[in-house]
Each structure stands twice: as C-alpha cells, then as structure tokens.
Amino acid sequence: MRGTETSSWMKQLTSSSRQGRHGHVLHLFFTRLCLQPSIRGTVDPYPTAVPTALRACAHLAEAASGRLIHALVLTRPALARDQVVATALLDMYAKCGLIASARKVFDEMPARDLVVWNALLAGYARHGLPEHALALAVKMRGRGLSPDLVTWNAAVSGFAMASDDRMADDLVGAMQEDGFQPDVVTWTSLVSGSVLNFQYGRARALFRQMVAGGACVLPSSATLSSVLPAFGTVGDIKHGKEVHGYAIVTGVERELTVGSALVDMYAKSGLVHEARYLFDRMSERSTVTWNSMIFGLANSGHCQEAVGLFDRMPREGAKPDHLTFTALLTACSYGGMVEVGKALYRGMREEYGIEPRLEHYACMVHLLGRAGMLDEAYDFIKAMPVEPDCFVWGALLGACRSHGNVELAELAASRVRTVEPGSAAGYVLLSGALASAGQQHDVFKIKRLVKRRRLKRLDGCSWLEMS
Structure with missing residues (x-):
C-alpha cells in the first residue's frame, strides 16, 4: 500500500x-x-x-x-x-x-494507566457488577493510582443502575470527601438509575435538586432524555411539560434522544396529538422514536394510523425491531384487524428476520381471542415452539371471559396457576368468565379461595383483562 x-x-x-x-x-x-x-x-x-x-x-x-x-x-x-x-x-x-x-x-x-482501569471499571458498572467495580477501584488505589472523577462516576452509576440507592448516595459523599464535586454525569447516572428501576419519584426529586437545589450543575440532553420517562403519566405531565420547556430554552429539544423521549412521554400520557406533532417535526428519528409513536397511537385507539405509520418506516430508512411488532400487533388487536395482524406476524419473520418472542405470541392470542376466535387462539398456543407463559394463557383466559367460554377458561386458568402458582390473576379472570356465564355460586367459591390462600394479583397481566 x-x-x-x-x-x-x-x-x-x-x-x-x-x-x-x-x-x-x-x-x-x-x-x-x-x-x-x-x-x-x-x-x-x-x-x-x-x-x-x-x-x-x-x-x-x-x-x-x-x-x-x-x-x-x-x-x-x-x-x-x-x-x-x-x-x-x-x-x-x-x-x-x-x-x-x-x-x-x-x-x-x-x-496499565488510569484510563485502562477506568475502562474495565465502567464495564463492570454498566453490566450489573457494581461490587466488582468498587473492588477494582479499591485495588487501583492499592496500586498507587488515585481515582479521578471518571472512576467515581462509574462506581456511582453501577450502584444506581443496581437500585442500591444507599450505596450510590454514600459514594457521592465519598467522592466529595476525596475532593471531587458531582458533575452532570454523576447526576445523570443517579437520575437514569432511578428511572431504570421505576423509582420515578426519586428521579423527579433528584432532577429538581439538580436544577434548583444549589447543585450548580446544568442538565445535559442526556439528563433530560433520562428523566422524561418519569413524567409519562397523566398526573405528572404538567411537570413533564416544564422539562420540555427547559429543553426548548436550552436548544436541545430537537436532539434525537431528547425528541424521542418527549414523544414517548406525551404518547404514554395519552396526549397523542402532541406526540405526533413533535414526531412529525423531527429531522431524524430512531427506531425507538417510531416505536413510541406507534405504541401511543395504538393505546389511544388510533389503530389504523399506527399501522399506516409503520408503512412509512422502510421508506424513511428505519429498521423495525421486536418492539415495533409488539406495538403493531397491539394496534391490530385493539382495532380488530385480524388479517392485518396475521400478515404482520408472518412478515416479522419472513421479511425482517425477527423471531417471535413470548410477547408476540401473547399479542397474537389476544388478537384472535378478542375477535372471538377462541379455538384458533388455543390451536395457536398448542403450536407454539416454546412453553407459554402467564401472559399467553392470560390472554386466552381474558378472551374466554369476554366471550363466555367457561370450559376453555377453566383450562387456561389451570395453566396460569401452573406457571404462576402464587398469583391470583388466573382466579380473577376465571371468576369473570363464570360471572359472564351466570355461575355466580362458583364465583363466590373462587373469591373465598383467593382470600384464604392470600394470593397476589399479577399486575402485569391486567392488560389481558381488557375486552
């Protein structure tokens, strides 16, 4: 050469x-x-x-x-x-x-210099091994190398992502004792760790402390995109809009990560028109952006619009992933578009090379069951190449309740109890099916059984109850 x-x-x-x-x-x-x-x-x-x-x-x-x-x-x-x-x-x-x-x-x-030690330490923290990261930091100091801000931030991030708030806070205190003040990376790690572990109240409190609590650190686009999911409910949308305003003032609203997080926040809050307005204004969209918008449209009842949006993805160079098809099959189920859903399910594997996961199987059972095609839904489950989980059986059980098929409901309920023996979800849905069939005596028996066994409701299955 x-x-x-x-x-x-x-x-x-x-x-x-x-x-x-x-x-x-x-x-x-x-x-x-x-x-x-x-x-x-x-x-x-x-x-x-x-x-x-x-x-x-x-x-x-x-x-x-x-x-x-x-x-x-x-x-x-x-x-x-x-x-x-x-x-x-x-x-x-x-x-x-x-x-x-x-x-x-x-x-x-x-x-090995400090950069090398930090690279490995960050790897441990990033992949759920914060104790290894901390042990490496201790070993590093024993070799005569003093941790820098990168070292401290990696350790804080690891424990924040592992939902060990006390240890993360203790490390922030320790880094200050070591002469380092928390910077935007530190705060963003704490916020994103809280959001990752569904501690939305803590995430919001940390963000407020960062902005108005004398931290003297300005949020970055990474901070904003990390905290916005904590405002994705109707009750918190007012404060979410305030963060949106901050993004506009600081000029980061149109950055890809921030824009995608805003679309997701508005879509999950039910403000689908606001989400769509932002979506259409974005000069660049990731697969995450498309998925958020499709999910938002589906959950707001704009099911045909959700499928139509998917048709634009290939033309604009976006690559669908497994979440895209979960959103699409959800839209088809809510919109009663059985044949469209079947075609998308086939195309997922044949055109895009995406192997179905359990959530896709559950969506298909929900699609067929919601349309009253209970026998086909049951045949679909029997043909699955993997063992059905509670969501798959719960989808069939919910459909049986809606359509009054007690015999198949009892079978599905027994399967739910097998895969989730400590959950009351199967009993709750079965009692609904029995109630729809007028078997009120059996409903009371099931309720007494649930109370006696002190079973817990499986919240994750609640969507399957929708008719």
Missing part, C-alpha cells in the same frame, strides 16, 4: 468515525486489510486504524468483528504491545458485554 494511498484511507476512516458512520468504518477497515489479495498478510495497519475500528465495534456492539480485529492484533507484535490498542480492545469487549474477555485483556497488559 503506497504512502499516499494509506494516507487517503486513514483520512476516510477517521472522517467516518467522527461522523458516527461506524458501519462504514468497519467496511473500510476490512476491505483494505482483509479483502485485497495484494496486501493481505503483508502490511501492518497503522496503529491508529485499529483503535478506530475497535471503537466502531464498541458502538455497534459488533463483538464478532472485534474478535477478528483482536486476532489480527495477535499476529502483529508491535500492535499487541501497543497500550492504545490494548485499551481499545478492553473497552470494546466491555461495551459488548464480554466482561470476562475484557478482564483477560486487562490482566495480560504489561502496564
């Missing part, structure tokens, strides 16, 4: 990386280094090219490509000894969730 040609290739690689075109980075890398016979095995890639390609793997969660690059590194002694390359390898494995591989790279490094 001539010098000018190499220089041009590196410029393309670097430019694509800066623009976030990570797939193109990998295409350039493997095309030049692996697919051209004239250079295969004879030319070492520039040391800066390998870390760039590894960062692309990390962004795309392309562990398989990352392993290929690792194999290439191992054949080049100069690259294998390069500290920057080793750090990029460790970070790639950590961000792809391959923590054991990241630790192996870490252990084999002859020298």
Whole structure:
C-alpha cells in the first residue's frame, strides 16, 4: 500500500468515525486489510486504524468483528504491545458485554494507566457488577493510582443502575470527601438509575435538586432524555411539560434522544396529538422514536394510523425491531384487524428476520381471542415452539371471559396457576368468565379461595383483562 494511498484511507476512516458512520468504518477497515489479495498478510495497519475500528465495534456492539480485529492484533507484535490498542480492545469487549474477555485483556497488559482501569471499571458498572467495580477501584488505589472523577462516576452509576440507592448516595459523599464535586454525569447516572428501576419519584426529586437545589450543575440532553420517562403519566405531565420547556430554552429539544423521549412521554400520557406533532417535526428519528409513536397511537385507539405509520418506516430508512411488532400487533388487536395482524406476524419473520418472542405470541392470542376466535387462539398456543407463559394463557383466559367460554377458561386458568402458582390473576379472570356465564355460586367459591390462600394479583397481566 503506497504512502499516499494509506494516507487517503486513514483520512476516510477517521472522517467516518467522527461522523458516527461506524458501519462504514468497519467496511473500510476490512476491505483494505482483509479483502485485497495484494496486501493481505503483508502490511501492518497503522496503529491508529485499529483503535478506530475497535471503537466502531464498541458502538455497534459488533463483538464478532472485534474478535477478528483482536486476532489480527495477535499476529502483529508491535500492535499487541501497543497500550492504545490494548485499551481499545478492553473497552470494546466491555461495551459488548464480554466482561470476562475484557478482564483477560486487562490482566495480560504489561502496564496499565488510569484510563485502562477506568475502562474495565465502567464495564463492570454498566453490566450489573457494581461490587466488582468498587473492588477494582479499591485495588487501583492499592496500586498507587488515585481515582479521578471518571472512576467515581462509574462506581456511582453501577450502584444506581443496581437500585442500591444507599450505596450510590454514600459514594457521592465519598467522592466529595476525596475532593471531587458531582458533575452532570454523576447526576445523570443517579437520575437514569432511578428511572431504570421505576423509582420515578426519586428521579423527579433528584432532577429538581439538580436544577434548583444549589447543585450548580446544568442538565445535559442526556439528563433530560433520562428523566422524561418519569413524567409519562397523566398526573405528572404538567411537570413533564416544564422539562420540555427547559429543553426548548436550552436548544436541545430537537436532539434525537431528547425528541424521542418527549414523544414517548406525551404518547404514554395519552396526549397523542402532541406526540405526533413533535414526531412529525423531527429531522431524524430512531427506531425507538417510531416505536413510541406507534405504541401511543395504538393505546389511544388510533389503530389504523399506527399501522399506516409503520408503512412509512422502510421508506424513511428505519429498521423495525421486536418492539415495533409488539406495538403493531397491539394496534391490530385493539382495532380488530385480524388479517392485518396475521400478515404482520408472518412478515416479522419472513421479511425482517425477527423471531417471535413470548410477547408476540401473547399479542397474537389476544388478537384472535378478542375477535372471538377462541379455538384458533388455543390451536395457536398448542403450536407454539416454546412453553407459554402467564401472559399467553392470560390472554386466552381474558378472551374466554369476554366471550363466555367457561370450559376453555377453566383450562387456561389451570395453566396460569401452573406457571404462576402464587398469583391470583388466573382466579380473577376465571371468576369473570363464570360471572359472564351466570355461575355466580362458583364465583363466590373462587373469591373465598383467593382470600384464604392470600394470593397476589399479577399486575402485569391486567392488560389481558381488557375486552
């Protein structure tokens, strides 16, 4: 590879990386280094090219490509000894969730600076191993390295995501004692951890403390997109609109993550017209944005509009995922669009290569059962390649209640009790089916049984009761 040609290739690689075109980075890398016979095995890639390609793997969660690059590194002694390359390898494995591989790279490094320790520590925190992160921080200090703000933030984030609020708060106190003040990353980690664990009240309180409590830290777009899901109910929408106003004032409303979070918040609050207005104004939309809008339309009764929106996705370059089809099948169920739902279910696998999950099976049973096609719904369950869960059987049981099929309801209820023996959901839905059939005496018997056994209502199945 001539010098000018190499220089041009590196410029393309670097430019694509800066623009976030990570797939193109990998295409350039493997095309030049692996697919051209004239250079295969004879030319070492520039040391800066390998870390760039590894960062692309990390962004795309392309562990398989990352392993290929690792194999290439191992054949080049100069690259294998390069500290920057080793750090990029460790970070790639950590961000792809391959923590054991990241630790192996870490252990084999002859020298480790603070960046290396922080990369592994962040990997532990990100993937639900906060105790490992904290132990690594202690070990780091024992080796004479003082934690910096990145170290502290990674540890705080790990415990916040693990819903260990006390430990997260204690670490914030410890970092202050160590001379570091919480920054926007610290606050965002605490807020997003609370939202992730459905502690919406705590998330809102933390955000208010950050904005008005003397923290002297301005929320970033990441903070706003993290906290907005905490306002996704009718009762909290007023404060959600205040956050929206803050996003407008600070100029981040049209950033992809913030815009998507706003669409999701308004859609979940039932303000579907506001959600659609924002959706239509967005210059860029992710799959998450499309899913939020389709779910919002479906749950608000705009079922045909939800399916119509899906038809736009391929034309605008959006790639549907499993949640997209959950939203679509929900829309078809609520809208009574049985044939459309069947076609979408087939297309999910045949056109998009998405294998059905249990939630898709439950949606199909709900679709068929809601339309009164109980026998077909039961046949669908029997043909499932996986064991049905409580949501699948609960969907059939709810349909039996609506259509008064006591015999099939009793069968479905027995299956619900088998997979969720501590839940009252099966009994509750069965009592509804018996009540619809006029068997009030049996209803009272079931209610006494639930009370005597002190069974708990499975809240997650409540949507299945809708007729």
